[in-house]
């Protein structure tokens with residue numbers, strides 16, 4: 001039952017019976033980005049604990065609440081909190097909210113996250129508009145699409161070359177406030193929950209990733225499976241470890257990068273996300289009319 005079509009349909013029916021208006025656009029808030037829901041007018045709020053079959057949020061910075069209201073003129077659902085594989089949830093549980101919202105009639109999904117910068121051009125406070133992703137858990141067999149395929153969600157073999165909608169991406173890049181230094185790039189999703197080692201960061205950079213996080217990729221795969229348009233926004237909250245650790249090896253004499261940069265921590269991630277959320281909120285409002293347009297891909 002966990003994460004099944006029937007579970008999602010029951011959750012969707014429960015919400016439909018309580019909503020003034022079903023949402024057409026949905027937004028998933030990354031760590032520390034829950035304030036994005038403050039842009040909604042006429043909000044109705046539901047604790048995940050009350051929605052049938054919804055998992056519980058266990059991570060600080062993820063309130064565990066669904067808020068439905070109007071973003072600009074259009075009905076919109078905001079998930080204040082997502083589920084991650086490292087919490088012990090199955091891939092199907094991680095994407096259960098996305099599938100539930102698709103069954104409610106959502107056609108466009110905005111996935112936000114807090115992420116570490118791998119690319120030298122990115123710094124805390126910057127925005128990476130996701131052009132493409134590398135789904136490391138998915139490549140290793142932990143995709144929400146593994147298992148018997150339920151055609152009511154989508155096809156057995158969905159394409160992912162068009163994972164992130166190019167028109168929405170261009171629009172987000174054009175409308176982002178200058179404070180966000182928005183640029184397109186590649187997000188790599190890892191399993192977590194430990195932050196990356198130096199060597200892992202070097203590997204991820206060589207794979208072509210610009211930013212790293214522990215979410216988003218499973219949700220994007222499930223969303224495309226059910227035909228949703230996806231916009232992915234990574235708010236950079238910290239620099240992932242750099243590339244300069246060779247010197248420390250073999251008595252190079254340098255203090256080494258570990259002495260130069262503080263290791264990443266979730267407190268720092270939350271603080272940077274809350275700071276950046278101010279600017280992201282402006283971007284969302286500017287995007288609202290175009291998010292509301294359109295049907296499923």
Ligand SMILES: O=P(O)(O)O[C@H]1O[C@H](CO)[C@@H](O)[C@H]1O
Nearest residue numbers: 030031113114213214215269
């Ligand atoms: O991706 P979101 O949910 O924004 O959270 C990010 O922040 C947490 C680590 O600080 C991890 O959960 C990582 O994925």
